[in-house]
Amino acid sequence: MHRLLDWILWLPMIGVLALLLTPKEMTRGIKYISLFFTFLTFLLTLCLYGQFDTSLAGMQPHLEINHPWIPSFNIFYHLGVDGISTPMIILTGLLFFLCVPCSWKIEKSPKGFFALLLMLETTVFGVFMSLDFFLFYVFWEVMLLPMFFLIGVWGGENREYAAIKFFLYTFFGSVLMLVGMIALYYASGKDVDSFNLLALHGGRFSNLTIDLFGSTFAFDKLFFWALFIGFAIKVPVFPFHTWLPHAHVQAPTAISVILAGVLLKMGTYGFLRISFPIFPQASVYFAETIAILGLINVLYGAFCAMAQKDIKRLVAYSSVSHMGFVMMGLAAMTVPSMNGAVLQMFNHGTSTAMMFLLVGILYERSHHRWIVKPDGSKGFSGLATHLPKYTIFFIIGMFASLGLPGLSGFISEALIFLGTFPRFTTLTTLAVIGLLIGAAYLLWMYKRMFFGEVSSDVKEYTDMDCREILYMLPLGIAVVVFGIFPNPILDIMRASVGNLVQLLAQR
Amino acid sequence: MKVNYLANLAYIVPELIVLLTMLLVLILEATYSKRETSRSYPFVATVIGLFFALYALLHQGQLEGTLIFTQGQVSDSFSIMMKFILILGTLGASYVAWSSKELYNNFQSEFLVLILGGLLGGMTLVSTQQMLNLYVAIETLSILSYILAGLKKRDSRSIEAGLKYALYGGVSAGVMLFGLSHLYGLVGSLYFSDIAKALQYLPVNELTLAIMALLFFFVGLAYKASLVPFHMWSPDVYEGSPFAVTTFFAIVPKLAALGILARLSIQFFSFPGPLGEFWFSLLQVMSILTMTVGNITALGQKSVKRMLAYSSISHAGFMLLAVVSSRQADISSLLFYGLAYFFMTVLAFSVVSFVSDEYGNDSYDRFNGLMKHHPFMSILLVILMCSLGGLPPFSGFVAKFLVLSSLVSSGFYLLAIIGVLNSVISLYYYLRLVRVMVFSPSEAQEGLKSFSWDKQLYSYLLLVPVVFLGIFWNSFYHWFVQGTLFIQ
Numbered sequence: 001m002h003r004l005l006d007w008i009l010w011l012p013m014i015g016v017l018a019l020l021l022t023p024k025e026m027t028r029g030i031k032y033i034s035l036f037f038t039f040l041t042f043l044l045t046l047c048l049y050g051q052f053d054t055s056l057a058g059m060q061p062h063l064e065i066n067h068p069w070i071p072s073f074n075i076f077y078h079l080g081v082d083g084i085s086t087p088m089i090i091l092t093g094l095l096f097f098l099c100v101p102c103s104w105k106i107e108k109s110p111k112g113f114f115a116l117l118l119m120l121e122t123t124v125f126g127v128f129m130s131l132d133f134f135l136f137y138v139f140w141e142v143m144l145l146p147m148f149f150l151i152g153v154w155g156g157e158n159r160e161y162a163a164i165k166f167f168l169y170t171f172f173g174s175v176l177m178l179v180g181m182i183a184l185y186y187a188s189g190k191d192v193d194s195f196n197l198l199a200l201h202g203g204r205f206s207n208l209t210i211d212l213f214g215s216t217f218a219f220d221k222l223f224f225w226a227l228f229i230g231f232a233i234k235v236p237v238f239p240f241h242t243w244l245p246h247a248h249v250q251a252p253t254a255i256s257v258i259l260a261g262v263l264l265k266m267g268t269y270g271f272l273r274i275s276f277p278i279f280p281q282a283s284v285y286f287a288e289t290i291a292i293l294g295l296i297n298v299l300y301g302a303f304c305a306m307a308q309k310d311i312k313r314l315v316a317y318s319s320v321s322h323m324g325f326v327m328m329g330l331a332a333m334t335v336p337s338m339n340g341a342v343l344q345m346f347n348h349g350t351s352t353a354m355m356f357l358l359v360g361i362l363y364e365r366s367h368h369r370w371i372v373k374p375d376g377s378k379g380f381s382g383l384a385t386h387l388p389k390y391t392i393f394f395i396i397g398m399f400a401s402l403g404l405p406g407l408s409g410f411i412s413e414a415l416i417f418l419g420t421f422p423r424f425t426t427l428t429t430l431a432v433i434g435l436l437i438g439a440a441y442l443l444w445m446y447k448r449m450f451f452g453e454v455s456s457d458v459k460e461y462t463d464m465d466c467r468e469i470l471y472m473l474p475l476g477i478a479v480v481v482f483g484i485f486p487n488p489i490l491d492i493m494r495a496s497v498g499n500l501v502q503l504l505a506q507r
Numbered sequence: 508m509k510v511n512y513l514a515n516l517a518y519i520v521p522e523l524i525v526l527l528t529m530l531l532v533l534i535l536e537a538t539y540s541k542r543e544t545s546r547s548y549p550f551v552a553t554v555i556g557l558f559f560a561l562y563a564l565l566h567q568g569q570l571e572g573t574l575i576f577t578q579g580q581v582s583d584s585f586s587i588m589m590k591f592i593l594i595l596g597t598l599g600a601s602y603v604a605w606s607s608k609e610l611y612n613n614f615q616s617e618f619l620v621l622i623l624g625g626l627l628g629g630m631t632l633v634s635t636q637q638m639l640n641l642y643v644a645i646e647t648l649s650i651l652s653y654i655l656a657g658l659k660k661r662d663s664r665s666i667e668a669g670l671k672y673a674l675y676g677g678v679s680a681g682v683m684l685f686g687l688s689h690l691y692g693l694v695g696s697l698y699f700s701d702i703a704k705a706l707q708y709l710p711v712n713e714l715t716l717a718i719m720a721l722l723f724f725f726v727g728l729a730y731k732a733s734l735v736p737f738h739m740w741s742p743d744v745y746e747g748s749p750f751a752v753t754t755f756f757a758i759v760p761k762l763a764a765l766g767i768l769a770r771l772s773i774q775f776f777s778f779p780g781p782l783g784e785f786w787f788s789l790l791q792v793m794s795i796l797t798m799t800v801g802n803i804t805a806l807g808q809k810s811v812k813r814m815l816a817y818s819s820i821s822h823a824g825f826m827l828l829a830v831v832s833s834r835q836a837d838i839s840s841l842l843f844y845g846l847a848y849f850f851m852t853v854l855a856f857s858v859v860s861f862v863s864d865e866y867g868n869d870s871y872d873r874f875n876g877l878m879k880h881h882p883f884m885s886i887l888l889v890i891l892m893c894s895l896g897g898l899p900p901f902s903g904f905v906a907k908f909l910v911l912s913s914l915v916s917s918g919f920y921l922l923a924i925i926g927v928l929n930s931v932i933s934l935y936y937y938l939r940l941v942r943v944m945v946f947s948p949s950e951a952q953e954g955l956k957s958f959s960w961d962k963q964l965y966s967y968l969l970l971v972p973v974v975f976l977g978i979f980w981n982s983f984y985h986w987f988v989q990g991t992l993f994i995q
Contacts, residue, residue: 070981072988073912138899145893148938152946160946164938171898171934175927178908182915182923190916 004051005065005079008044008089009125012037012096012118019118024111031104034114038097041121045093052086054491057499059131059198069135074185074192078132083496084272084342085128087489088265091349092128094474095261096121099254101471102357105364106154106252113154120146120258127266133181133195133274140266141174147255147263155250162243162250169233169243177230180223184278187219201277202503217281224282227275234267235323238296248316253360256312260319261353265345268326272342272500276330280504284333288424291331295427297324298434306441309372309379311362314445315355318401321434322348322409328424328431329416333504337419338497339490344412346489347400347482351409354397354475361390361468365461371448382454389464391450393472398446400479402439407483515575518567518582521560521590522630528556529623536616549616550605553623557598564590572993578698579637583993585838586634588986589766592845593633596758597626599853604751606962607860610658618658622755625651629763633770638687638697641767645683645731648760649676655752656744668747675730675740683727689720703775703994706782718785725789728771732764734827735796738820742804745816750860753812757819757852762845765823769830769838773992777834790831791922797824798929805936811859811869814936815852818895821933822848828919828926829910836913839987843909846983847902847976851895854969858888861957874940876949881958885944887970892941894973896934902976909984 015037022030053060059080069077081089099117106113123146126139144167152163185194193199233240248256276283283290301321308314322344329341362380363369370379384391400407403414413435420428464472482489516523532549539548564587572583600622604610610618628647635641653676657669691697693713694705709717726737733741745753772790776783801821808814826848829841863869878885894901907930914923976983 070984072981072985141899141904145898149945152942160942164935164942167938168931168935172928172931175931176924179911179915179920179923179927182908182912183920185912186916 002062003065004044004048005063005081005129008041008048008093009079009122009129011041011044012121012125015041015118016115016122019111019115022111024109027110030110030114031100034118035097035100037118038093038100038121042093042097045090048081048086049090049492052081052083052492054083054495056082057495058082064131066131069132073134073195074190075134075195076132077135078196079129080131080198081129083493084500085269086492087342087346088128088262088269089125091265091346092121092124092262094478095257095349095353096124098353098357098471098474099257101467102257102360103252103254104467108154113150116146116150117254117258120150124258124262124266128269131197133184133197133200135195136197136274137174137178137181140177141171143263143266144170144174147259150255151247151251154252154255157250158246159250162246165243166247169240173230173233173240176226180226180230183219183223183226187223197273197278202280202506220279220282221285224275224279224286227270227279228286231267231270231275232293234270235264235297235327236267236320237293237323237327238300238320241297241301241320244320245313245316248319248356249310249312253356253363256316256356256360257353260316260356261349264319264323265349268323268330268341268345271330276333276500277503280506284504287331287333291328291420291424291427294324294327294331295431295434297321297327298431299324299437302434302437302441306437306444309370309374311359311369311371311445311449312356314371314441315352315359318355318438318441319348319352321438322352322401324434325413325416325431328420328427332416332420332423333501334419334423335498335501336415337423338501339493340412340415340417340419342493342497343486343489344409344416347408347412347479350475350478350482351397351400351407354393354472354479355401357472357475358390358394358397361464362461366457371445378448378452378455380449380455380458381452382450382458383461384450386454386458387461387463389469393464393476394446394450396476396479398442400483402442403435405483406480408479408486410483411486512576518573518575519580520567521564521594522627524556524560524563525594525623525627525630528553528560529620529627531556532616532619532623536620546615547605549619550601553601553619554598556623557594557601561591561594564594572991574636574993578700579640580631580634581636581993582634583991585766585770585842585990585992588842588990589633589762589845590630592762592842592849593626593629593759595846596762596849596853597622597755599758599849600751600755602965603754603853603857603860604749606857606965607750608864608957610749610751618655618749618751621651621655621658622759625655625755625759629759632763633766635767635770636699638691638699638702642680642684642687645727645764646680648763649680649731652676652756652760655755656748658752659749662747664747665749666747668744671740671747672744679727679730679737682723686720686723686726689716690724693717693720699771699774700994706775707778707780709782714781717782721782721786722789728764728768729793731760732768732823732827733761733820734793734823735800735820738797738801741820742813742816745819746810746813750812750856750863753816754853754856757816757856758849761819761823762826762849765826765830765841765845768827769833769841770992772830773833773838774994783834787831787834790827791919794824794827794831795922795925797821797827798926799824799932802929802932802936805933808936809870811871811874811940812856812863814940815855815859818933818936819852821929822895825907825910825926825929828914828922831922832910832913832917832919835917837988837991839984839990840906840909840913842987842990843980843984844906846987847894847906847973850969850972850976851891851903854887854891854966854973855895857969858884858891858966861962862955865955865957871940871943872950874943875947877944879949881955883963884958884966887966888944889941890970891973892937894977896937897930898934900974900977902973902980905977905980905984 064080067077123143130136148167188194305317326341329337400409403409632644653673656672659665730737776786805817894903897907
């Protein structure tokens with residue numbers, strides 16, 4: 001399987017072609033085709049796991065693909081994976097696969113929906129696999145387009161506003177990245193390696209930057225921020241987070257899952273793949289700022305989540321809060337904290353996907369998401385009594401997100417705290433408060449929705465059916481298994497993360 | 508290299524072919540115009556003639572620069588590539604005329620004769636080496652454009668467009684001549700090579716006068732390229748003119764003016780010194796103004812054609828950025844941008860003209876719910892709008908990428924950032940069209956008759972380069988990199 005990455009990347013696009021050739025009346029056929037292709041892609045990502053050599057710190061050489069694309073600009077079609085991108089690719093494969101059954105009941109032009117979903121999958125894989133900056137940028141940007149339509153056409157009432165806000169916000173971030181990327185190309189001497197993300201490691205800048213900026217470090221600092229804003233909007237880091245609640249609330253369930261589960265990770269992945277290795281000096285210099293921003297994310301996201309009356313908004317803000325932990329873990333730049341951060345990216349992907357799926361299941365029955373309705377009455381009551389299966393999954397998802405020992409969230413957060421504490425003692429102590437608030441808003445929400453008398457509306461809801469249980473099960477298993485035995489993922493990432501930490505420590 | 512006078516003709520074979528085609532169309536019009544069946548003859552003649560001209564242009568043999576016609580004109584790789592885009596632009600305009608109803612039945616031969624004449628002016632303009640030639644070329648292009656704008660004699664908006672264009676054009680030509688006369692007074696020659704030398708060694712006490720003269724001179728070119736603040740005429744003229752004419756205006760005069768602007772900037776001002784500083788800072792300010800004003804005004808438009816008019820202003824601003832960076836970097840980014848811009852503009856105007864043919868106007872509402880009845884055309888428009896807004900993997904992105912990279916390589920970081928922020932603004936109004944097409948409910952019960960299958964096919968054929976240039980742009984870029992100016 002020499003071309004495994006090519007297959008993973010383009011298989012969803014083949015699925016798009018297959019979908020386009022299917023007449024739009026055959027809705028069942030369309031769904032089965034998308035299920036088939038996402039499942040096949042997921043299997044291939046598992047193959048990737050099988051092929052992975054955990055002893056290698058850098059890119060997996062037997063999987064790397066490198067062809068010239070635009071020779072006159074030194075742009076290559078260069079794909080590769082290492083321990084940081086592989087967990088993300090597996091997560092992407094899994095979540096897209098689960099999104100198809102979760103959108104089974106979609107009625108508004110399913111052909112368009114699934115075609116765009118598969119297109120989105122290709123672009124996300126592209127971001128996680130690209131080792132050429134230009135190629136990375138192309139995938140990063142193209143991703144906006146399917147997302148724009150998926151939110152704008154299949155979203156809630158205020159979908160147009162949410163879609164355009166999402167689009168322009170992210171586009172704003174990425175054009176700054178574009179300027180940064182071009183500057184980097186010239187600063188590194190516009191030779192064969194100048195778009196190569198690996199060759200740029202450690203920052204090797206020519207005299208051009210010294211002429212213009214006085215020193216390479218000044219250039220470093222300036223363009224670190226140009227790229228930082230691009231990635232930070234995606235994470236989203238406070239104060240660039242305002243698009244997120246809108247996009248999440250308006251997006252259909254499957255898209256919320258993808259957005260929270262995968263797309264937010266692209267931001268932090270950008271730090272790991274681009275900002276940190278290429279601007280190590282500036283990264284170390286600004287580590288404290290990043291950690292403080294991360295802390296703000298943790299606390300601000302948690303407090304916002306607590307104030308929400310809409311469950312989906314609550315989960316969206318809890319993502320902001322959890323991504324703050326990832327930011328803090330990255331900023332500390334120690335081995336445990338970095339491992340914890342990458343693990344948290346994976347674990348948050350599974351647990352938040354679970355939460356969004358569960359909110360979606362509830363919404364399909366109730367057609368509202370109020371914890372407390374605007375008139376002050378309770379939106380749901382007594383769910384635990386009436387919907388036992390649903391409650392079991394909800395409890396697993398919720399406790400995984402609040403970091404209960406034994407479930408996946410705990411391990412990654414513990415690792416992050418372990419790594420950040422020696423570096424930023426005060427900040428870590430404050431961040432623990434975020435964990436506490438996290439437990440508070442989740443349990444409070446749980447109390448209000450699941451306990452109490454079974455209200456008359458809730459009595460009419462049916463419990464999860466077979467399809468819903470089937471697509472929840474893989475996530476439930478992942479959350480529990482990786483909570484007890486995280487080694488399969490930690491083993492993959494250990495060497496690569498260690499390598500990155502070493503690179504940063506040299507500065 | 509000097510050559511004898513008659514041998515000079517070998518360098519202007521494409522121009523001669525265009526001229527002959529123009530005469531042929533006139534004869535065909537006089538001979539066959541009464542008969543219904545022969546209506547398409549002039550079109551066929553034009554298209555064949557233009558293809559011959561393209562062929563002759565690309566097989567001119569050598570790309571190295573040669574001064575021709577007693578050093579009044581030049582033939583170099585830059586001018587050949589510029590002419591290539593201009594001929595394509597004229598072909599595009601005749602395609603729009605042929606595919607939309609507006610002109611096909613009534614004015615086709617006049618239209619064809621006029622655009623061929625305009626093309627001739629444009630081709631002369633981009634390869635000129637002498638100020639009088641420059642003026643004559645600009646006037647050829649302008650006077651024919653005034654008639655083109657007013658082609659629909661019974662439509663008051665078209666008449667208004669023609670008159671407005673003529674008045675503005677007349678004034679700016681006067682201002683330009685005024686500036687030229689002072690320049691001549693300072694330098695004592697009309698030849699570019701002499702002017703370049705004289706400007707380089709200008710005494711300090713004559714600097715003020717030179718700057719004034721250059722400012723006046725610049726106005727004329729800025730007006731043709733519709734750079735802010737000399738753009739006021741263009742949205743009205745674009746809106747009032749028939750679609751085919753608008754397509755022509757958006758491509759040929761604009762690119763020709765930018766081409767000569769690039770030539771002048773490089774030939775006159777690439778030396779260090781206050782005059783060069785002045786000229787390039789003027790261009791910088793103009794490009795920022797042009798992009799930003801064009802984009803911000805485009806946000807509030809109700810008519811799609813008018814939106815495209817303003818967007819073409821902002822594209823001109825972006826191309827001017829390529830001229831700004833030409834002081835240090837090469838001019839390939841302008842050429843690539845011109846080519847990409849040509850394909851996008853022709854496609855955009857032709858598709859909008861189909862909608863306008865059906866309804867008689869082109870407001871955004873007319874596009875409501877287009878996705879439902881015409882998914883293929885809507886997808887095409889979505890791709891086109893994304894390309895215009897500069898999203899990868901389409902040609903508009905690559906064009907912007909190349910301009911940005913030549914800016915960054917020359918150290919204009921701030922300009923690059925202003926440029927990309929403008930493309931964020933522009934995406935808002937491009938996406939507005941996408942939004943009404945895809946998100947809004949459809950008003951019409953059935954699809955548009957004017958979207959016949961053959962028009963859809965042609966539109967898709969035009970879309971191919973828009974996408975192709977966005978993904979496999981290596982060979983074109985490689986070709987354009989050879990586009991250099993011949994400077995004696």
